[in-house]
Amino acid sequence: MSTPTAPVPRPGILDIAPYIGGEAAGTIRLASNEGALGPSPKAVEAYKRLAGEIHRYPDGGSTELRKALGARFGLDAGRIVCGAGSDELIGLLVRAYAGPGDEVLYSQHGFLMYPIAAKSVGATPVTAPETDLTASVDALLARVTPRTKIVFVANPNNPTGTFLTADELARLHAGLPATTLLVIDAAYAEYVTRNDYSAGVELVEKFTNVVMLRTFSKIFALGALRLGWGYCPAGVADVLNRVRGPFNVSAAAQAAGVAALEDVEFMERSRAHNEQWREWFSAEVRGLGLTVHPSIGNFVLVDFKGAASGKDDAEKARLFLKDRGILVRQMPSYGLPTCLRVTIGREDEMRTVVAMLKEFLAG
Ligand SMILES: Cc1ncc(COP(=O)(O)O)c(C=O)c1O
Numbered sequence: 001m002s003t004p005t006a007p008v009p010r011p012g013i014l015d016i017a018p019y020i021g022g023e024a025a026g027t028i029r030l031a032s033n034e035g036a037l038g039p040s041p042k043a044v045e046a047y048k049r050l051a052g053e054i055h056r057y058p059d060g061g062s063t064e065l066r067k068a069l070g071a072r073f074g075l076d077a078g079r080i081v082c083g084a085g086s087d088e089l090i091g092l093l094v095r096a097y098a099g100p101g102d103e104v105l106y107s108q109h110g111f112l113m114y115p116i117a118a119k120s121v122g123a124t125p126v127t128a129p130e131t132d133l134t135a136s137v138d139a140l141l142a143r144v145t146p147r148t149k150i151v152f153v154a155n156p157n158n159p160t161g162t163f164l165t166a167d168e169l170a171r172l173h174a175g176l177p178a179t180t181l182l183v184i185d186a187a188y189a190e191y192v193t194r195n196d197y198s199a200g201v202e203l204v205e206k207f208t209n210v211v212m213l214r215t216f217s218k219i220f221a222l223g224a225l226r227l228g229w230g231y232c233p234a235g236v237a238d239v240l241n242r243v244r245g246p247f248n249v250s251a252a253a254q255a256a257g258v259a260a261l262e263d264v265e266f267m268e269r270s271r272a273h274n275e276q277w278r279e280w281f282s283a284e285v286r287g288l289g290l291t292v293h294p295s296i297g298n299f300v301l302v303d304f305k306g307a308a309s310g311k312d313d314a315e316k317a318r319l320f321l322k323d324r325g326i327l328v329r330q331m332p333s334y335g336l337p338t339c340l341r342v343t344i345g346r347e348d349e350m351r352t353v354v355a356m357l358k359e360f361l362a363g
Pocket residue numbers: 032033084085086087088111154157158185187214215216217223226227228
């Protein structure tokens with residue numbers, strides 16, 4: 001073995017394929033699942049009001065925000081832990097509960113931060129196959145071993161838009177050992193209108209090995225501020241509070257988060273907008289002869305496989321849209337190279353995308 005001539009990172013780090021976020025240099029930005037209507041004006045006001053206070057450290061306990069979350073969702077604020085985006089909480093959970101020799105399990109087309117976080121601590125990411133682009137409880141349970149420390153389920157899942165029902169989630173939990181942590185990543189929960197869906201609160205309330213993660217980056221549209229939260233069993237909250245940075249959530253994020261939560265009307269309008277334009281967009285794109293997978297989030301997967309007129313090249317479609325200032329997300333890193341993921345934006349944006357796809361397919 002040759003002698004290293006520079007510092008060497010821990011095993012696993014150089015196996016990470018860095019997460020590539022959605023592109024941002026375009027006029028219609030539908031590549032990052034950001035809320036279509038932007039943030040509540042009340043959240044923006046709260047953010048601005050902090051301008052004169054940025055020499056102060058934030059409240060390290062995010063006290064007001066946790067109180068507001070507890071009140072809004074009927075949760076015990078003492079078991080809420082806030083983070084700089086739910087990405088930070090994913091990383092902290094993996095750091096706290098997994099390491100070299102351990103396995104972190106997720107489904108085939110699950111959110112890419114799970115394997116990235118696992119590799120960053122030297123743990124082994126393990127995937128379970130999906131059925132019809134949907135996580136399979138049986139396949140996940142079949143891959144649980146004594147080394148499985150965490151099972152991540154994004155519900156609904158990004159990028160597929162599919163979900164496990166509350167009953168299926170409960171069945172997944174029931175099959176796990178008490179020492180395996182089930183992390184239900186419900187980043188898109190606020191968009192969901194189905195009554196067979198649950199973000200997982202009742203499992204967190206009942207068991208010591210279930211965490212629910214949420215974010216302010218999606219329906220609340222505060223992605224730039226980096227704000228997420230987890231609802232945890234007391235033991236897990238205690239662990240997260242030990243490993244997180246003492247001031248991990250900025251004062252601006254905390255203030256904007258509280259204001260966003262108070263603006264219930266704005267959130268409900270955002271949800272209704274999403275439902276209306278997701279269904280409109282899906283129907284229009286199906287009308288163009290493309291496959292649109294059913295989604296309950298604020299995005300859809302458009303599959304170009306088998307498109308009429310031989311226009312079945314998703315990457316060509318993406319570049320065609322990009323040339324016209326429209327950014328959507330490519331999916332090879334998720335093993336879905338024939339698909340593009342399109343975020344549901346404003347009405348004018350969705351109409352433009354449909355018109356451009358029509359032009360692409362005709363050209
Ligand atoms: C399933 C899922 N979890 C977590 C995140 C991360 O969100 P945040 O901005 O809170 O870090 C995303 C963002 O795209 C996501 O899709």
